[in-house]
Amino acid sequence: MPGLEDLYREIILDHYRNPRNRGELESPPALRAEGFNPLCGDEVVIYLAMGGDVITDLKIAGQGCSISQSSASMMSAAVKGKTLAQARSTIRAFRAMMSLHGQALDGHGDGASGGGGTGAVGPEEDERTGAEVAAAEGVSLGDLEALQGVVKFPVRIKCATLSWHTLAQALDEAEKGAGPD
Amino acid sequence: MALNDFGPPLDVARIKKDFPILDRVVHGKRLVYLDSASSAQKPLPVLDAMQRYYETTHANVHRGVYQIAQEATELYEGARAKVAAFIGAAAPAEVVFTKNATEAVNLVAYTWGRANLGTTDAMVTSEIEHHANFVPWLQLHQEKGTELRFLPLGEDGTLDLDQLDQLLDGAKLLAVTAASNVLGTLPPVRLLADAAHAAGALVLVDGAQYVPHLPTDVREMGADFVAFTGHKMLGPTGIGALWGRRELLESMPPFLTGGEMIRDVRLDGFTTNDVPWKFEAGTPPIAEAVGLGAAVDYLNGLGMSAVRAHEQALTAYAMRALKERYGDDISIHGPPPGSERAGIVSFAYKDVHAHDLSQVLDQAGVCVRAGHHCAKPLMRRLGVTATARASFSVYNDEADVDVLVDAIGQADALFG
Missing domain, CATH: 3.40.640.10 (Type I PLP-dependent aspartate aminotransferase-like (Major domain))
Structure with missing residues (x-):
């Protein structure tokens, strides 16, 4: 549709129609985190199964628009089988791609429930692109790069980032659970 | 009920001229504002x-x-x-x-x-x-x-x-x-x-x-x-x-x-x-x-009785037009049109999420609300997380509804 090509890329619609890693895991032992988009009511639930510091399985439940659902689907594909550190790196790369700088998305801040802004700007503002951050961190955004067009639709950025905020929360839990050993 | 029970019907073509914002063009289209339940537009006298x-x-x-x-x-x-x-x-x-x-x-x-x-x-x-x-x-x-x-x-x-x-x-x-x-x-x-x-x-x-x-x-x-x-x-x-x-x-x-x-x-x-x-x-x-x-x-x-008569008729027109065009592909929440319904129409089209539908409608210049409408307990009761909502005011007419009805089907290009 004219005007919406950048938003609704074919690969996004594919992930929306055929979401990867959709479902639930028994919790416990799986970690469970939920996120809400206060603007539109979208909900996402992430189940995370850890083996040491590796995400051995990950399932996504909840309801939402094509952008939030496809972003969650692509995210699940990108971080499943990866280590906690790699998942954090992917979050940072995605955050840069969404032009969200600072602490909003890395799991050590709370950008998820903020007001109308498109993301907090932290002290160490990072102007690198998502691809640059991904390269520097040694991870690949892959299909996720299709979500770049969302930046032109500021209202929808929160749709795209909902599952990432929720993943960050789940990773925080995973790190807490890993204990000090 | 006869029209003269309400006083003269609204002259919407003239009313529209009192609302400068309705002259706006967005995405190359005439602005069709159907979100007055969120906030209404302002006439020149205000x-x-x-x-x-x-x-x-x-x-x-x-x-x-x-x-x-x-x-x-x-x-x-x-x-x-x-x-x-x-x-x-x-x-x-x-x-x-x-x-x-x-x-x-x-x-x-x-x-x-x-x-x-x-x-x-x-x-x-x-x-x-x-x-x-x-x-x-x-x-x-x-x-x-x-x-x-x-x-x-x-x-x-x-x-x-x-x-x-x-x-x-x-x-x-x-x-x-x-x-x-x-x-x-x-x-x-x-x-x-x-x-x-x-x-x-x-x-x-x-x-x-x-x-x-x-x-x-x-x-x-x-x-x-x-x-x-x-x-x-x-x-x-x-x-x-x-x-x-x-x-x-x-x-x-x-x-x-x-x-x-x-x-x-x-x-x-x-x-x-x-x-x-x-x-x-x-x-x-x-x-x-x-x-x-x-x-x-x-x-x-304008006369509030005339305002109500206009919005009640327009709501009935919209609900009829949506159903005639889309049949079972459209579901409308709430009571049937009539004396027990205000000029608000919350609806779902196929399984297109309200956010996506609203984005498509925006390309046609149509402003509708998409979301939970600050009524989450009700949304849970309805078993949905979001609806699209068209709502009417004195400056809306059947032509506005027609633009909405036409535009909804354009979602098929992406989500059909």
């Missing part, structure tokens, strides 16, 4: 009144003895009188200007509510309330343990009143909407108010979606409090009103405190001003009151 006020008359109210301060006060109090007459209040003193309907409900919850509702008390609200008429009571429940009871949503989009008397038994307040912002449902407020009063409860009505669209007589409603807001009735943002029966307002403790609401202050205490100023701490939104007064004049010029 914009002009506010501009003129600032250009010629602005000064603080109730303070200066000089000419323009006197005039500003007269304009501000004149707006109050207009609003009071518009809703059938016994006196202007019964109209308290607030920031919006939300603040009006909170005013009652914080003053009357905290003075009268305790641990052993109960109150009744409904499953279809906007958060503004729900969360203040939930907060009271959490703070003081007041029991909260709910009138349930019936199968047909109206309130299920089967248990009304049991729910009201022993309750001290019924807080209910006069028009659902999601379903368009118009609950039978008078019947509810009579039942509540018979049970010894007071009645607060959320009139945010009612007062702008239907002829309103607060005394005929049987209400004790009515909350509503200016920006949904063609007025500016930043001003709303609480109507309350005078003796109730007089009996209530103040809400926000500071300047204006005071009669006397000593180092060890204060006494409050008369109503309504007792509840209007600080410099009020004067220009906004002037704008709201002009909006009331504008609506009176």
Whole structure:
């Protein structure tokens, strides 16, 4: 549709129609985190199964628009089988791609429930692109790069980032659970 | 009902000319504004009144003895009188200007509510309330343990009143909407108010979606409090009103405190001003009151019966047109069109998410709300997280509805 090509890329619609890693895991032992988009009511639930510091399985439940659902689907594909550190790196790369700088998305801040802004700007503002951050961190955004067009639709950025905020929360839990050993 | 029962029908082509924003073009398309339940657009007389006020008359109210301060006060109090007459209040003193309907409900919850509702008390609200008429009571429940009871949503989009008397038994307040912002449902407020009063409860009505669209007589409603807001009735943002029966307002403790609401202050205490100023701490939104007064004049010029007849007919047209075009691919929440439905149509198209549908409609210049409409308990009850919502005002016509109906199908290109 004219005007919406950048938003609704074919690969996004594919992930929306055929979401990867959709479902639930028994919790416990799986970690469970939920996120809400206060603007539109979208909900996402992430189940995370850890083996040491590796995400051995990950399932996504909840309801939402094509952008939030496809972003969650692509995210699940990108971080499943990866280590906690790699998942954090992917979050940072995605955050840069969404032009969200600072602490909003890395799991050590709370950008998820903020007001109308498109993301907090932290002290160490990072102007690198998502691809640059991904390269520097040694991870690949892959299909996720299709979500770049969302930046032109500021209202929808929160749709795209909902599952990432929720993943960050789940990773925080995973790190807490890993204990000090 | 014959048209002449309502006075002359609305001349929407002429009305549209009063709303400069409707000349806007977005994405190369004429703006079709179908989100008046969120906030209505403003006609020139409202914009002009506010501009003129600032250009010629602005000064603080109730303070200066000089000419323009006197005039500003007269304009501000004149707006109050207009609003009071518009809703059938016994006196202007019964109209308290607030920031919006939300603040009006909170005013009652914080003053009357905290003075009268305790641990052993109960109150009744409904499953279809906007958060503004729900969360203040939930907060009271959490703070003081007041029991909260709910009138349930019936199968047909109206309130299920089967248990009304049991729910009201022993309750001290019924807080209910006069028009659902999601379903368009118009609950039978008078019947509810009579039942509540018979049970010894007071009645607060959320009139945010009612007062702008239907002829309103607060005394005929049987209400004790009515909350509503200016920006949904063609007025500016930043001003709303609480109507309350005078003796109730007089009996209530103040809400926000500071300047204006005071009669006397000593180092060890204060006494409050008369109503309504007792509840209007600080410099009020004067220009906004002037704008709201002009909006009331504008609506009176159209005639509220004619406004209601127009919006009721347009709602029926929209529901019919959506069903004729899309059949079972469209589902519409709420009661059937008619006297029990306001000009609000929440709908779903196939399994296209409301956000995506709204994005597609935006490309056609159509503004609809997509989301939970600040009524999450109701959305959960309906089993959805979001709906798309078209809502109508005096400047909408069948051509606007036709653009909406045509545009919905364009979602198929992406989500079909």
